[in-house]
Structure formats: structure tokens, C-alpha cells
Amino acid sequence: MVKVKSILIVGVGGQGTLLASKILTQGLMETGYDVKMSEIHGMSQRGGSVSAHIRYGERVYSPVISEGEADILLSFEEMEAYRWLNYLKPGGKAIINNYRLPSAPILTGQTDYPEGLIEEMAKNVDVIMVNAMDIALGLSFAKSMNIVLLGALIKIAELNNINWENIIRRIVPEKYLEGNLRAFEAGMNSVS
Amino acid sequence: MKQLMTGNEAIARGAYEAGIRFASAYPGTPSTEILENIALYKDDIVAEWAPNEKVALEAVIGYSIAGGRAIASMKQVGLNVAADPLFSFAYTGCNGSAVIITADEPGIHSSQTEQDNRYYAKMAKLPMLEPTDSQQAKDMVIAACEISEKYRTPVIIRMTTRICHSKSIVELGSRREVPNKEYKKDIWQFTTMPAVSQKLRFQLEERLKKLTEEANNSPFNHIEWNNKSIGVIANGIAYQYAKEVFGEEASYLRIGFSYPIPMELITEFASRVDTLYVIEEVEPFLEEEIRAAGIECHGKDLLPRIGELSPKIIEETIKGVKKELLPMQPDKVTSRPPVLCPGCAHRAVFYELSKRKDLFISGDIGCYGLGALPPLSAMDTCICMGASVSAGHGAAKAFKGYNLDKHVVSVIGDSTFFHSGMTSLLNVVYNKSKTTTVILDNRITGMTGHQDHPGTGYTAQGEESQEASIEKIVNSLGVNDVKTINPLQLTELHEAIDSALENPEPSVIIARWPCALKKLSAKDKEEFGKHVKRYIVKKEQCIGCKKCIRTGCPALRYDKGNKKVLIDPIMCNGCSLCAQVCPVGAIVLDRK
Numbered sequence: 147m148v149k150v151k152s153i154l155i156v157g158v159g160g161q162g163t164l165l166a167s168k169i170l171t172q173g174l175m176e177t178g179y180d181v182k183m184s185e186i187h188g189m190s191q192r193g194g195s196v197s198a199h200i201r202y203g204e205r206v207y208s209p210v211i212s213e214g215e216a217d218i219l220l221s222f223e224e225m226e227a228y229r230w231l232n233y234l235k236p237g238g239k240a241i242i243n244n245y246r247l248p249s250a251p252i253l254t255g256q257t258d259y260p261e262g263l264i265e266e267m268a269k270n271v272d273v274i275m276v277n278a279m280d281i282a283l284g285l286s287f288a289k290s291m292n293i294v295l296l297g298a299l300i301k302i303a304e305l306n307n308i309n310w311e312n313i314i315r316r317i318v319p320e321k322y323l324e325g326n327l328r329a330f331e332a333g334m335n336s337v338s
Numbered sequence: 339m340k341q342l343m344t345g346n347e348a349i350a351r352g353a354y355e356a357g358i359r360f361a362s363a364y365p366g367t368p369s370t371e372i373l374e375n376i377a378l379y380k381d382d383i384v385a386e387w388a389p390n391e392k393v394a395l396e397a398v399i400g401y402s403i404a405g406g407r408a409i410a411s412m413k414q415v416g417l418n419v420a421a422d423p424l425f426s427f428a429y430t431g432c433n434g435s436a437v438i439i440t441a442d443e444p445g446i447h448s449s450q451t452e453q454d455n456r457y458y459a460k461m462a463k464l465p466m467l468e469p470t471d472s473q474q475a476k477d478m479v480i481a482a483c484e485i486s487e488k489y490r491t492p493v494i495i496r497m498t499t500r501i502c503h504s505k506s507i508v509e510l511g512s513r514r515e516v517p518n519k520e521y522k523k524d525i526w527q528f529t530t531m532p533a534v535s536q537k538l539r540f541q542l543e544e545r546l547k548k549l550t551e552e553a554n555n556s557p558f559n560h561i562e563w564n565n566k567s568i569g570v571i572a573n574g575i576a577y578q579y580a581k582e583v584f585g586e587e588a589s590y591l592r593i594g595f596s597y598p599i600p601m602e603l604i605t606e607f608a609s610r611v612d613t614l615y616v617i618e619e620v621e622p623f624l625e626e627e628i629r630a631a632g633i634e635c636h637g638k639d640l641l642p643r644i645g646e647l648s649p650k651i652i653e654e655t656i657k658g659v660k661k662e663l664l665p666m667q668p669d670k671v672t673s674r675p676p677v678l679c680p681g682c683a684h685r686a687v688f689y690e691l692s693k694r695k696d697l698f699i700s701g702d703i704g705c706y707g708l709g710a711l712p713p714l715s716a717m718d719t720c721i722c723m724g725a726s727v728s729a730g731h732g733a734a735k736a737f738k739g740y741n742l743d744k745h746v747v748s749v750i751g752d753s754t755f756f757h758s759g760m761t762s763l764l765n766v767v768y769n770k771s772k773t774t775t776v777i778l779d780n781r782i783t784g785m786t787g788h789q790d791h792p793g794t795g796y797t798a799q800g801e802e803s804q805e806a807s808i809e810k811i812v813n814s815l816g817v818n819d820v821k822t823i824n825p826l827q828l829t830e831l832h833e834a835i836d837s838a839l840e841n842p843e844p845s846v847i848i849a850r851w852p853c854a855l856k857k858l859s860a861k862d863k864e865e866f867g868k869h870v871k872r873y874i875v876k877k878e879q880c881i882g883c884k885k886c887i888r889t890g891c892p893a894l895r896y897d898k899g900n901k902k903v904l905i906d907p908i909m910c911n912g913c914s915l916c917a918q919v920c921p922v923g924a925i926v927l928d929r930k
């Protein structure tokens with residue numbers, strides 16, 4: 147089996163990072179990997195910055211990823227990608243949602259949303275942008291943005307040999323199932 | 339069967355498998371999900387939210403003395419509240435078994451202090467277990483019940499955020515049905531009168547000796563021999579980090595039964611390695627004892643005492659290896675502090691209070707603590723649960739005593755009021771301070787993720803129950819000036835505050851409106867109706883004065899380009915606060 151891999155999923159409270167990491171870890175476990183996942187919530191429910199650390203391989207010890215250790219950084223929001231950038235390995239991949247959520251100091255006009263972050267990151271790492279919101283809106287299901295991003299991640303992490311449909315079927319409520327399956331597919335197809 | 343579980347889910351599963359029949363807790367990050375998950379075993383375990391941690395532990399004490407298996411869970415500061423019964427319980431011991439979970443928070447992610455509750459085990463002289471992953475969390479509940487029964491002692495399981503909230507794979511087992519222990523009246527065991535305690539004091543020391551032997555032989559204290567030039571002693575999550583860093587370059591003594599400290603085993607391990615490192619988060623709990631036993635080691639001379647450890651910290655401090663990180667400038671990104679949700683009724687109260695300049699606002703713990711932050715900035719203090727009302731009383735006495743013209747308003751949530759605000763308010767009345775207490779009755783425990791409490795009229799397992807009336811409680815405590823208002827009606831709120839501040843007697847305002855994220859109960863729907871509304875800004879009428887922005891609602895954006903405000907249609911919860919503060923009526927109900 148492979149060496150331990152680390153995926154860091156970051157975003158803003160309420161964006162659905164939790165569901166994405168739940169599906170991912172379930173699939174990894176069922177494939178036979180040892181899996182650990184760590185997340186910090188609490189205050190972060192209220193629109194704060196959130197993160198889920200996922201590690202898998204033959205035998206995993208630490209559930210947290212150290213700075214400079216993530217193979218892939220999946221960010222649900224542009225500025226959050228930069229905030230967590232130094233968790234990525236030099237040579238790692240950053241999958242970034244083409245989406246901005248201004249934080250409180252920006253909303254109240256104390257400061258502006260920072261510009262040029264993506265360009266700066268692209269100088270040092272492989273940046274893969276995903277228009278997840280547009281794709282989700284195209285499916286008339288804005289709330290499936292998280293699953294679009296999960297689809298993109300699965301493709302980039304080369305985990306498409308796992309039967310994800312089967313896992314999504316068991317985790318996602320019936321009502322949202324079809325929409326989420328289409329979102330997942332669209333996400334996979336959005337990257338190469 | 340295997341399942342990915344958080345440490346908290348695993349504790350709940352352990353309670354189920356151990357044949358536990360009663361659980362009581364008060365919510366608190368990172369422990370909350372323990373009781374939430376136990377509550378799902380409806381047919382096998384009675385799970386209750388207690389009004390506070392002391393009550394939760396005392397319920398468990400009673401259950402276990404009566405002969406049953408029970409578990410109490412709380413966050414680290416919760417054990418401060420429950421410390422009084424904890425110490426007595428160590429003396430009386432139990433009859434059936436009793437497990438107490440403390441969930442500590444190195445790094446203070448969602449707490450007020452970074453305290454190392456392992457010292458409670460030492461001070462109360464109770465056995466303590468510390469899991470290193472979810473599998474152990476489950477196994478330790480079962481083992482704790484056995485230890486508890488064998489030695490008739492409550493057992494502490496100490497978790498930390500990373501154990502509580504990390505998922506790892508757990509092998510599920512089945513539930514064992516354990517008969518209750520016969521209850522026999524025994525005042526020489528179960529009443530802590532001085533003469534009895536003097537006797538129990540000796541029993542406690544005897545028990546501790548036996549438990550030390552148990553710890554030295556416990557499978558949870560496990561030696562793993564590899565290269566002997568480095569020896570690592572580590573507990574909880576620190577073991578996983580150490581293993582990640584040293585792999586097979588080191589030998590390990592993983593401490594899972596950490597009090598009484600298994601010193602014989604430690605001595606033996608230490609004698610066979612060249613250099614010994616003690617790796618533990620926060621305080622040098624093990625290290626102090628190891629050094630006191632005359633064993634040379636490294637620990638806090640290298641590792642930080644503050645905050646969480648990580649593989650990186652261990653690698654840098656002990657191995658001296660520094661990794662190249664990707665270049666970045668942290669100050670390029672702005673902070674993302676948590677904020678009150680769109681439509682949160684607390685916002686209205688702080689907005690009104692923030693307009694008055696002569697107030698001392700004594701705050702408390704809950705979502706409403708966020709009222710301290712800009713743009714509302716309407717809070718002077720926030721200490722611990724219930725302190726708003728009692729510290730407010732003290733401050734009012736000081737302002738009066740020194741002839742200072744400042745009014746005190748104490749602000750407390752509904753769950754916090756039931757937790758420990760009632761006795762504080764009694765003090766206000768009894769000792770006559772002129773304070774105004776605003777009770778933010780949002781019909782739920784918001785901060786910790788929406789748990790029921792005595793005021794909601796439902797139990798932890800969803801049964802209907804007597805709904806505690808805050809109004810009647812406050813009346814009975816002796817407050818005569820009590821007004822219940824809808825905080826989202828600014829005029830009503832404004833008048834209520836004016837009238838309360840003018841009254842020379844203590845006054846209470848109950849601001850009653852459900853949390854914007856609460857899943858409304860049948861009772862709520864009846865009282866508050868359904869309200870699915872959105873507000874929009876009429877662009878042509880907006881004068882760009884930013885008055886609405888000053889409410890701090892995150893659904894409102896100021897567009898610098900055209901100097902107008904807009905409302906994010908997905909985020910708006912339709913509370914109408916912004917519409918009420920707009921001076922030109924540019925914000926209106928979305929009729930679509």
C-alpha cells in the first residue's frame with residue numbers, strides 16, 4: 147500500500163466542508179485504508195474559518211496534518227486557500243473554488259478583499275481553479291457546491307477507482323441525492 | 339463491524355457496550371456530542387441534559403450509589419463547576435459504576451481557559467484513563483466501568499479536543515447487560531459527615547495504593563520496544579504525534595492509565611533507554627513526577643507548555659529539524675472572526691445597548707459573547723457562566739460606593755441563566771443592587787449547537803416536558819419589574835431598556851425570540867409562527883449612510899463602487915433589524 151497521504155479541506159463555517167470530508171473518509175475506509183480525520187469546530191460555526199484534516203494510508207498515526215505536509219489543499223474559498231497555504235507541501239496541489247466570501251472586517255468596509263492571492267500562489271504551487279458555484283447553479287442546486295468540489299478533489303487525488311456513487315447514496319438524504327450525484331459528476335469533469 | 343468514529347461517538351458507543359444505563363451532561367465544546375450520541379440509544383440508556391455540570395455529576399452519583407452504571411460528561415471548565423461533588427464522591431465511592439468524562443481544550447479553540455484537568459485526578463485521588471484514539475476511547479469506557487466496580491471508585495476519562503473531534507476506525511462490539519448492584523443503606527460509606535470522612539480518608543489512600551498496582555499492570559500502559567537510544571513516554575494524542583515523528587527510531591511507553599502514575603513501569607522503561615523524552619500537552623503532569631522519582635528526562639525544557647502540540651513542534655524542538663515551508667505573508671489575508679448569525683435576535687439587544695454611553699455591560703458565555711466585538715462592542719466583561727449577573731452586582735456596588743454615574747446591565751443567555759444565573763440574581767435582590775438583567779431567551783442552547791434545556795419544554799431524548807418559565811422564576815426570586823419583549827421590535831426594546839434603567843429597583847428584561855438557526859419545535863411554531871421572509875435594498879433609495887452596516891449583520895454588504903448597500907439573498911434570515919434602522923426606508927420586505 148501507499149505511503150500516508152494528507153488532504154486538507156478548508157473553508158468557511160456553513161459551506162458544507164464537513165459533508166464533503168465525511169463522504170471522502172467513508173470511501174477511503176471502505177477501500178481498506180487506515181484513515182484519520184480531524185476537524186475543529188465550535189466557534190467556527192458562526193462564519194469563522196474551518197478546516198478538516200484527512201490522512202490515509204497503510205497505518206496512520208497523527209490525525210492532524212503539520213505545516214508543509216499536505217499533498218492536496220482543497221479550499222472552498224479564495225482567501226482561505228492563502229491562509230492555509232503553508233500547510234501544503236512544496237510541489238503540492240491547491241484546488242481552489244473560484245468563490246469569495248468577504249469576512250466581517252471586509253463587509254463592514256474596514257478593509258478590502260485582498261487581490262492577487264491566486265496569482266501569487268500559482269508561482270509556487272500547482273493551482274487548480276474550480277468554478278464550483280457556477281457549476282452548482284447550472285444544476286439549479288446552489289447547495290451542491292461542496293459536492294462539486296469533492297468531485298474535483300477525487301479526480302485530482304486519483305481516487306476515481308472507488309465507487310463513490312455507492313457511498314454518496316448511503317450518506318446523502320434521498321431528497322438531495324440526484325442533485326448531488328450530478329454535482330459530483332460535474333465536479334469530476336471540471337478538472338483534468 | 340468497523341466504523342469511522344470521532345472520539346465522542348466512540349465514548350457513546352463504549353457507554354452502550356459497557357451496559358451503562360444512565361447518562362447526564364451539560365453541553366460544552368468539545369464534549370457535547372458524547373451525550374448527543376448516547377441519547378440515540380433510546381431503548382437502552384436514559385440520557386439527560388442537566389441544567390449544569392454539578393447537577394449532572396450529582397445525578398450520576400445518586401444513580402451509581404443506588405446500584406446502577408452511569409456516565410457524566412463535561413468540558414474542562416465544566417469540571418470546575420462539578421468539582422465540589424467530585425471530591426466528595428471520591429470519598430464515598432460508588433456502588434454500581436460511575437465514569438466521568440472531562441474534555442480538555444489545549445489551544446483554547448472554544449473555551450475560556452487552557453487548564454489541564456489531569457490535576458483533578460491527582461487532587462481528588464481518582465483513577466484516570468486517557469485514550470489515544472477512538473478505539474481506545476470506546477475500550478476505556480468499558481474498562482472504566484470494570485475498574486469502578488472492582489474498586490468502588492468513580493473513574494475519570496480525560497479527553498482533549500483532538501481526541502474528541504478526530505475520527506479513526508473503531509471495531510464495534512455488542513452490549514453487555516449488567517445487573518444492578520444491590521443497594522444497602524450504609525451511612526458510614528455514603529454520608530460525608532466529619533467522623534465518616536475521617537474514616538473514608540484512610541480508605542481513599544488504601545484504594546490509591548491498589549490502583550497504583552493496577553496502573554502498573556494495565557494494558558493501557560504499553561511498552562513498544564524499538565531502537566533503545568531514544569525512549570518516549572507519551573499520553574493521549576501526543577503519543578500519535580511522537581510516533582509520527584520518530585517511527586521506529588524510538589521505543590515508546592504509551593500512558594493510557596495515567597493516574598495513579600505507573601512509576602514502577604516508568605522506572606523500568608527509563609532504565610533501558612539512553613535518552614528519555616516525556617511528551618505531553620500543556621502541563622508537565624507526568625514529567626514532574628518522573629523527575630521527582632529521580633529519573634532524568636527531557637520534556638518542557640524543550641516542548642511548549644502553551645497550546646496544542648503537533649508533529650511539527652516535536653520535530654523542531656526535539657529533533658531540531660526545520661522544514662522549508664511555502665513562502666507566504668500571513669498579513670495579506672484579513673481575519674475571519676466568528677460573527678452572530680444573520681437574523682440573530684441578540685444583535686438587536688447589543689445594537690440598542692451600544693447606543694448608550696453610560697453603561698457597564700456585564701456579559702456572559704454564549705453566542706452573545708460575540709456582542710463584545712465590533713461593530714457592536716457592547717460588553718465590558720465576560721468571565722464564566724453565570725458571572726454576568728453576580729459580577730454585575732459587584733460592579734454596581736462599586737459604582738455606587740464610589741459615587742460614579744454608571745448603570746450596570748447584565749446580559750445572560752437562557753441556558754446560562756438556568757445553569758448558574760438564578761442564584762446570582764437572587765443575590766442581586768437579596769443584597770439590593772440596582773442592576774438590570776437582560777435574559778436573552780432564544781429558546782435553545784445556541785453556542786454549543788442547539789441543545790434543549792429546561793426552558794424549551796423538551797428533553798435530550800425528545801420527550802415533552804415541563805417548560806420552565808423564566809418569568810415566574812424571576813418573580814419568585816423577588817424581582818418585581820419584569821418585562822418580556824420581542825427584541826426584534828426595536829421600539830419596544832428601546833422603551834423597555836429606558837424604563838428598566840429609570841427604575842431604582844432591580845429589573846429584568848426577557849428578550850424572547852428563537853435563535854435564527856433553531857429547528858422550531860411544535861411549541862415554538864405555535865408561539866412565533868413560521869417566518870420565512872427576506873429583505874431587499876431598494877437601490878435607488880439607499881443613501882449609502884451605512885447605518886444598517888453598523889448592526890454587524892453579515893448578510894449586509896457595502897458596495898464601495900456605487901456607495902450602496904446590498905443584502906445577500908441566501909444569507910438573510912428576514913429579521914427586519916436593518917429595515918428598522920434605515921433612516922430612509924430603503925430596506926423592504928421582499929414580496930417575491
Ligand SMILES: Cc1ncc(C[n+]2csc(CCOP(=O)(O)OP(=O)(O)O)c2C)c(N)n1
Pocket residue numbers: 364365366367391413415416419449450703704705706723750751752753754755778780782783784785786853
Ligand atoms: C461551565 C461551562 N459549561 C459549559 C460551557 C460551554 N458553553 C458556553 S456558552 C454555553 C451555553 C450558551 O447558551 P445560552 O446561554 O442559551 O446562549 P446562546 O449561545 O444560545 O446565545 C455553553 C454550554 C462553558 N463555557 N462553561
Ligand code: SF4
Pocket residue numbers: 192677678679681682683684705706780784785853854855856
Ligand atoms: S446560533 Fe443562534 S444564538 Fe448563536 S449567533 Fe446564530 S442565531 Fe444567534
Ligand code: SF4
Pocket residue numbers: 680681682872873889891892893894905909910911912913914915916917
Ligand atoms: S433582515 Fe437585515 S439584519 Fe435581518 S438578517 Fe436580513 S439583512 Fe440581516
